[in-house]
Amino acid sequence: MFRWFESRLDPFPAEEPSRPPDTLIAFCLHYTRGAWPFLAASALLMAAIAITEVWIFGFLGNIVDWLSSQERETFLADQGWKLAGMALLILVGLPLMVMGHSLINQQTLMGNYPMRIRWQTHRYLLKQSMGFYQDEFAGRIATKLMQTALAVRECVIKLFDVLNYVTVYFLGTLVLVGIADWRLAVPLAVWLIGYLLLLRYFVPILGRVSKDQADARSQMTGRIVDSYSNIQTVKLFSHARREAAYAREGMHGFLTTVHRQMRLVTGLYGTLYVLNSLLLFSVGALSIWLWMNEAVSIGAVAVALGLVLRLWGMSQWIMWEVSALFENIGTVQDGISSIALPHHVEDRPAAKPLVVSQGALRFDHIRFHYGKGSGVIDDLSLDIRPGEKIGLVGPSGAGKSTLVNLLLRFHDLEGGRILIDDQDIAEVTQESLRAHIGMVTQDTSLLHRSVRDNLRYGRPDADETSMRQAAEQAHVASFIDGLRDIQGRTGYDSHVGERGVKLSGGQRQRIAIARVILKDAPILILDEATSALDSDVESAIQENLDRLMAGKTVIAIAHRLSTIAAMDRLVVMDRGRIVEQGTHDELLQLNGLYARLWQHQSGGFLDAGDEEATDSAAASEDV
Numbered sequence: 001m002f003r004w005f006e007s008r009l010d011p012f013p014a015e016e017p018s019r020p021p022d023t024l025i026a027f028c029l030h031y032t033r034g035a036w037p038f039l040a041a042s043a044l045l046m047a048a049i050a051i052t053e054v055w056i057f058g059f060l061g062n063i064v065d066w067l068s069s070q071e072r073e074t075f076l077a078d079q080g081w082k083l084a085g086m087a088l089l090i091l092v093g094l095p096l097m098v099m100g101h102s103l104i105n106q107q108t109l110m111g112n113y114p115m116r117i118r119w120q121t122h123r124y125l126l127k128q129s130m131g132f133y134q135d136e137f138a139g140r141i142a143t144k145l146m147q148t149a150l151a152v153r154e155c156v157i158k159l160f161d162v163l164n165y166v167t168v169y170f171l172g173t174l175v176l177v178g179i180a181d182w183r184l185a186v187p188l189a190v191w192l193i194g195y196l197l198l199l200r201y202f203v204p205i206l207g208r209v210s211k212d213q214a215d216a217r218s219q220m221t222g223r224i225v226d227s228y229s230n231i232q233t234v235k236l237f238s239h240a241r242r243e244a245a246y247a248r249e250g251m252h253g254f255l256t257t258v259h260r261q262m263r264l265v266t267g268l269y270g271t272l273y274v275l276n277s278l279l280l281f282s283v284g285a286l287s288i289w290l291w292m293n294e295a296v297s298i299g300a301v302a303v304a305l306g307l308v309l310r311l312w313g314m315s316q317w318i319m320w321e322v323s324a325l326f327e328n329i330g331t332v333q334d335g336i337s338s339i340a341l342p343h344h345v346e347d348r349p350a351a352k353p354l355v356v357s358q359g360a361l362r363f364d365h366i367r368f369h370y371g372k373g374s375g376v377i378d379d380l381s382l383d384i385r386p387g388e389k390i391g392l393v394g395p396s397g398a399g400k401s402t403l404v405n406l407l408l409r410f411h412d413l414e415g416g417r418i419l420i421d422d423q424d425i426a427e428v429t430q431e432s433l434r435a436h437i438g439m440v441t442q443d444t445s446l447l448h449r450s451v452r453d454n455l456r457y458g459r460p461d462a463d464e465t466s467m468r469q470a471a472e473q474a475h476v477a478s479f480i481d482g483l484r485d486i487q488g489r490t491g492y493d494s495h496v497g498e499r500g501v502k503l504s505g506g507q508r509q510r511i512a513i514a515r516v517i518l519k520d521a522p523i524l525i526l527d528e529a530t531s532a533l534d535s536d537v538e539s540a541i542q543e544n545l546d547r548l549m550a551g552k553t554v555i556a557i558a559h560r561l562s563t564i565a566a567m568d569r570l571v572v573m574d575r576g577r578i579v580e581q582g583t584h585d586e587l588l589q590l591n592g593l594y595a596r597l598w599q600h601q602s603g604g605f606l607d608a609g610d611e612e613a614t615d616s617a618a619a620s621e622d623v
Contacts, residue, residue: 001103002103002107005103005104005107005108006107006108006111006112008038008108008112009034009035009038009108009109009112009113009116010034010112010116011111011112011115011116011119012115012116012119013034013116013119013120016123017120017121017123017124018124019124019340019342019343020121020124020336020339020340021340022336022340023336024329024332024333024336027152027332027336027340028152028155028156028332031116031117031120031121031152032152032156034116035109035113035116035156038104038108038109039109039156039157039160041104042101042104042105042109042157042160042161043160043161043164045097045100045101045104046101046160046161046164046165047164047165047168048097049094049097049098049101049165050164050165050168050169050172051168051172052089052093052094052097053094053169054168054169054172054173054176054307055172056086056089056090057176057303057306057307057310058176058303059086060299060302060303060306062082062299063299064297064298064299064302066078066079068297068298068299105157105161109153109157110153113153113156113157114149114150114152114153115149117148117149117152117153118145118146118149121145121148121149121339122145124339125141125145125339127343127346128341128343128344129343129344129345129410129411130405130410130411131344131411132341132344136222136338138222138225138229139221139222139224139225139226139229140218140219140221140222140225140338141338142225143217143218143221143222144218144334144335144338144339145335145339147214147217147218147331147334147335148331148332148334148335148336148339150328151214151328151329151331151332151335152328152332154324154325154328155325155328155329155332158321158322158324158325158328159325162318162321162322162325163322166318169314170192170311173188173307173311174188174189174192176303176307177303177304177307181290181295181296181300183286183290183295184283184286184287184290184296184300184304186286187279187282187283187286188279188283188308188311191275191276191278191279191311194275195272195275195315198268198271198272198275198319199319199322202264202267202268202271202323203322203323203325203326204326205264206261206264206265206268206323206326206327207326207327207329207330208330209257209260209261209264209330210261210326210327210328210329210330210331211329211330211331211333211334212257212260212330213254213257213258213261213327213330214330214331214334214335215334216250216253216254216256216257217254218334219250219253219254220247220250220251220253220254222250223246223247223249223250224247224250227243227246227247229498229499265323268319268323269316272315272316272319276311276312276315276316279308279311279312280305280308280309280312283304283305283308284305284308287300287301287304287305288301344411344412345409345410345411345412345430347429347430348426348427350427351427351428351429352427352428352429353428353429353432354420354423354425354428354429354432354433354435354436355421355423356420356421356436356522356523357421358386358387358421359386359387359420359421359522359523359552359553360383360384360385360386360419360420360421360422360553361382361383361384361407361418361419361420361523361553361555362382362383362384362417362418362419362420362422363380363381363382363383363403363407363416363418364381364416364417364418364419365379365380365381365415365416365417366379366380366381366406366413366415366416366417366418367379367380367413367414367415367416368402368406368411368413368414368415369414370411376399376402376576377399377402377403377406377576377577378576378577379415379416379577380399380403380416380576380577380578381416381578382571382578384553384555385553386553387551387552387553388553388554388568388569389549389553389554389556389567389568389569390554390555390556390567390568390569390570390571391556391557391558391564391565391567391569391570391571392404392555392556392557392571392573393558393561393564393570393571393572393573393594393597394572394573394574395574395597397575398573398574398575398576399573399575399576399577400557400573401527401557402576403573404439404525404527404555404557406418407425407437407525407555408433408434408437408439408525409425409426409430409433409434412426413426420433420436420523435521436521436522436523437521437523437524437525438458438516438519438520438521438523438524438525439516439524439525439526439527440509440512440513440516440525440526440527441512441527441528442527442528444500444505444508444509444511444512445499445500445508446496446499446500446503446508446511446512447496447500448495448496448497448498448499449495449496450489450492450493450494450495450496451480451483451491451492451493451494451496451511452467452492452493454496454500454511454515455467455470455471455476455492455511455514455515455518456518457515458515458516458517458518458519459518459519459520462518466518467518470514470515470517470518471514473514473517473547473548474510474511474513474514474517475510476507476510476511476514479507480492483502485497485502496508496511513545516548517548521552522552522553523552523553523554523555524548524549524552524553524554524555525554525555525556525557526545526554526555526556526557526558527556527557528557528558528559528560554567561597561598565584566584567584568583569581569582569583570582570583570584570587570594572587572592572593572594572597574593579592579593580592580593580594
């Protein structure tokens with residue numbers, strides 16, 4: 001039975017996620033698609049439960065009147081069928097309704113509903129641009145995803161359940177007490193008005209505080225995660241105290257919002273208690289006065305006082321539920337600010353898969369300025385023949401990495417075109433584009449998974465033999481057999497830690513190279529691919545890189561000019577423009593920028609501080 005209800009709502013819908021709306025109600029409705037039938041069934045059952053509970057109170061009043069006026073000998077004969085019907089309702093009907101409501105809420109909605117939201121939101125965020133992730137803490141984004149999913153669930157379910165229950169219960173109470181004597185309903189009506197005014201004043205303030213609290217919580221979490229993610233840097237610079245102070249600042253900001261919230265809660269609780277005390281006193285006094293004047297029966301007094309005591313406890317529960325509702329509204333509103341952002345780089349509606357037959361690249365008068373209006377790359381044109389191997393040379397900020405990022409379409413051009421085999425990359429799908437490009441970066445980041453998973457990330461369908469061959473070619477196998485993680489997993493099954501921290505820089509680099517060897521894409525980008533390797537390992541791997549580059553179109557970036565001097569052609573960039581092209585020998589004969597950079601090498605590395613070579617663009621522009 002449990003499994004049947006748990007399988008009613010699919011937590012992982014297959015349809016592609018779309019951009020969620022940026023307004024509260026529309027955002028919640030967007031993520032509630034597919035759950036409506038179960039929410040409606042839950043609301044109907046909750047309304048039936050509320051009506052039944054109010055009716056039971058009325059029936060108890062009848063029992064008090066029957067007991068005070070009827071003979072014991074004839075009581076069962078006169079009222080037996082009514083008592084039997086109510087017994088059946090209490091013993092069978094009400095438990096079945098509560099059980100049905102609980103099964104829908106707990107089994108169908110509570111787990112599956114927020115998981116649908118996480119699943120859809122996560123897939124939408126995975127397609128966000130690189131700029132989106134560069135502007136946000138990873139921990140902050142993850143926290144907002146988790147918080148917002150739960151907050152949307154609470155908002156929708158509380159609106160359907162709590163407000164529905166409250167409306168039915170309060171209206172039923174007024175009607176039931178009013179039937180006994182309209183004067184008994186007056187204190188309840190006055191109390192209800194006061195209660196609504198109380199909600200009207202406190203709850204929106206709690207909602208605003210909760211929004212601030214949700215943002216402060218994600219900021220606090222983001223700061224803590226940032227410290228843990230960069231723990232090596234923290235320890236290298238002996239900045240544990242500084243990081244503690246940085247986290248404390250975030251914690252203090254969060255605690256300030258907590259204190260604001262608790263002050264409101266104290267005021268709310270105290271005011272509500274006074275309001276409930278006045279209700280109990282006024283209904284009790286009025287009931288006794290009416291009974292003394294023979295205007296109401298003992299049963300009516302019992303019903304009125306019983307319902308007031310029930311409302312006493314329920315009003316506090318409702319207040320917290322409604323307060324929690326607005327707290328969750330604040331959390332959702334905070335989440336919308338990060339989740340409901342448009343994708344800056346999107347596939348066009350008619351985008352087709354890229355087909356690479358030769359690997360010719362063409363940069364046709366491209367412009368890109370990171371939205372600044374000028375700088376970085378301006379009117380750059382470059383043709384790369386199929387199978388040609390070029391080296392990109394230039395000081396930091398020249399635009400080399402930006403050029404590569406534009407080829408990968410991490411950003412959309414502001415002008416011009418980039419073509420692969422005469423196909424505009426803006427017209428093809430991003431996944432197919434990147435599937436045809438293999439890249440090894442200087443700052444290699446591995447997933448906190450097994451070595452096998454990291455190697456196969458380049459080609460998930462690769463068999464064990466192919467994976468091990470790639471590992472051998474990249475000289476990875478020599479150290480993998482000796483790996484062992486904290487869970488006792490060894491070799492290819494051992495996990496490498498977050499971002500691969502359990503491995504040395506050279507080991508991470510070799511795994512990255514093996515991953516690209518296994519991917520075997522027709523276009524290859526090497527961005528300081530061997531910078532983290534010692535000379536012996538680099539020399540051994542260089543032979544395999546030469547075999548890897550055979551038949552591929554290659555773009556290599558290196559500050560160590562000796563590693564790319566043998567390329568078919570060297571392209572020298574400065575300030576986002578191509579200033580020289582040619583072979584190593586041809587460029588030396590020109591005695592231009594490349595020649596000066598070559599002369600300023602120290603041990604084969606480019607002198608990044610060489611002011612004579614170039615007045616380079618800001619490093620922040622070379623993404």
